[in-house]
Amino acid sequence: MIQKFLGAFIVALASALVLSGPVAATPAKEAPWLPEAAAYRLTLFLGNLEPLPWDDVGTAWAEPYRGSEFSVGALAWLDGNSDIGPAPLLDAITREDRQAVFAEATRLIARRIDEELDRAVMADDPARAQQAVRTARELYRSFADGIAAADPDASRRIGLAWLELNSSTGSAGVLGAGATPASRKTMEAAREVISLYLAENYLVDDFAPRRTLSALPETVVLSGRTIEVPPSLPPGSDIFDQDPLPRLVLNFEEQGIDETDLPLVAYGDMLFDSAQIFGNPAQGLGVACSTCHNRSDVNQRLFIPGASHQPGAIDVDGAFFNPIFNDRRDDPIDIPSLRGLRFTGPYGRDGRFASLRDFTRNVIVNEFGGDEPTPFMLDALLAYMLEFDFLPNSMLTPDGQLTEAAPEAAQRGEAIFNTPFAALGDRSCSSCHVPDTNFLDRQAHDIGSVALAYDGARTGAMDTPTLLGTVYTAPYFHDGSLPTLAAVVDWFDESKSLGLTGAERADLTAYLETVGAADEPYEAFDAENTAFRLAFSELTTFASTLDTLLPQRDAKHILLLTDTVAADLSADASTMSNLAARPEVYALAQRLAEVGDAVRTDDWVAAETSWTAFKSEADAIEERAF
């Protein structure tokens, strides 16, 4: 599995990109958004959800977006930095008029750009002019992907205008040295290019009705052309990997078996990390199985506005990923860990799938809009996922008893855990979380943790989760409503009237924390085992399945592999600490792409040649770079 967290280490990636495709698996940390630009992009995103979360739209303008480096929201920011009033926009939000909100928000951003351009042209010194140009350009980012997708000529023309505008602001130099005057005429001409386009496309009195809200220019919408804007996530989204990175325990690996000798497993490992098996927008965003379940564990930071109610949760049957699968219920679930997967069936939080194969197909086809996977793909994914083992824990015996290494409080807690309570129907905690079957019973129970969907509903049963490894998977319950294991104990004590004393609660919590602990929960990186080295090793292992697929002339599965791995290898090179070695990795990625190119033209000899070269070059890099 590739470590997508690597992208997070890109130092101060200040690019004006949005989290958008087409991308490989390594997402780029995006530059912070100006408050009103962030609110606009959130409005577009939320406005495409059904049902439309109007409260979230209001919040998008009133509060800083999640993770914002600005302490105030768009409205307060506008109040302090602009003469443009938001009243028409706020009125439209109050009326829950989607089209009016789009129109008012779009015009507000366009006016803000013009306002900053005015300031730039009127500025009496270069520093202030440049500051206004920078601000205007940051606001233009709100529309940039729509213009680039729909009108590349205009995008280029405006891009050059920004360069021209900034260049013509002049320079104050330092203490007079190196000072150059501004060229007002050039500034005004460049500004005109931008403002004219805004006037025609974003300062329109009466926008055409939008089925899908986007930053597409009005003239293009009116033309009726079908334009695909690359999918993007709104400000506040987080699809980076966990930090620290969880340790991945694979059964075969612990036994000293090399993954390159298990081609089906290796191919499944690749698929688990491939966005190619999903449809858009997931594919374009680089979302893969490992985005949520990286290293077989839980991505506790994953967050998508409108689809997540808190980090580590996602509504996979909402409007965003696959509209046809939209159940129109706002029901995000806490992402479950996949450790020990072969022991934890049935699958799904409510245990709706007895078969892991059926569950996996549902994820690919329904939740994320992918094409029907081939039997080979499902076989491979299952072969890989069934290797996920629980984290070793020296405080537990294989049959779930505490060892002498467990703290005393946990020993006392174990007795409570096994004590039948009348309030539980003379059952104990261990009745469902059975210690010698990995602390679960493979059944669904209604413990009262789910709000009734309607009067008389019998829909509250949830699959018993294992307690193993839970120290690292907070929060708890299907909706992530309980932040700590202590809160879980409190919930049971209070909702089931168990009558535990404070000390007993503490002991029971200590027991859960002992059962849920691990000897080495996280991957240990050092100067030798670097993040890139791990990624490089994983990617070359994925590629090793070509030794099996090329002789079989299995074009479909070869191309899925080369498209995934070549792009990932190239993208992960950006995380290398040895910057000078990056070109070698880019060349290696190109070599793998050449395998795919040859297969596409049915030139199997060339494919074999490129694959042989890849292996040789990969070995050389492995020796030199590490």
Add this chain to the structure above:
Amino acid sequence: MAIHMNRRTMLALAAAGAVSLATPLAAQDTALRLAFIPQENPEKLLGDIEAISGWLASEIGVPVEGFVTIDHAAAVEALRNGDADISFIGALPFVLAEAEIGAVPLLSEVYRDAPSYTGRIFVRRDSGIGALADLRGRDIAFADPISESGYLYPLAEFVEARLIDGPGAAEAFFGRVFFAGGYQQAMQAMAEGLVDAAGASQYADLLLTPQQQAQVTWIAESPPIPSHVVIARPGLDAEVQDRFTNAMLRLNEPENRDKLRYLYGPDGYVRADPAAYDGVRDMARRYGLLE
């Protein structure tokens, strides 16, 4: 990120932690004032300044205040007019400040084990451009005219290659020369195909997306350029200078390294070597910025 200084320019922040834990200095009865050049988010910088000022105050034994200036020029101006005692600044503005007002270099930033970096000429891999000469008549974006790695040094590579006669003759060689406003803007303009090349810091390609990084390469590299420098106004009490410098050097210690992120994120600091800036002084003379 845009810089919104219209209300915030020269906004002084009293350090939250200005209560001294160290021995107070009689010589510095007022706060030590630090001028910071802006970065992508002024609000974040203000928070960072508050954090680092508090720590410095406790280490040095005098109150420490920090404020953000609108640009390098304003930071130097603040030293000249006494609004600031210390400034964090680039090598070129430093040598100009040194010549004009006698500014003193105290510390140099360290990146990847070196208190220096280079400027490079970047192009797209698919551009067919393999040498500086290939850029004749083509368009180039630099970061800023007062930028050592984002203009002076990369342009000097064309002079070294005898493609242009001197800094003033660039327009005759290139099609267009743009100043994009920063490394990232120059690199984006090149990566997006708006211009054929970009002149920027050797690390500037890290400002592109991973996908864009794979699509660009560099065709020329300048000699080492001294990294950004922490400078003091002339006449600042010698003991205050020492205490400040020693405190800053303690940022290299493992227990303090997390605070480096409040200061533009270098890997550490070393004492500045004034002679290390001779090359920058020469360069400034070649460009007519110094006499």
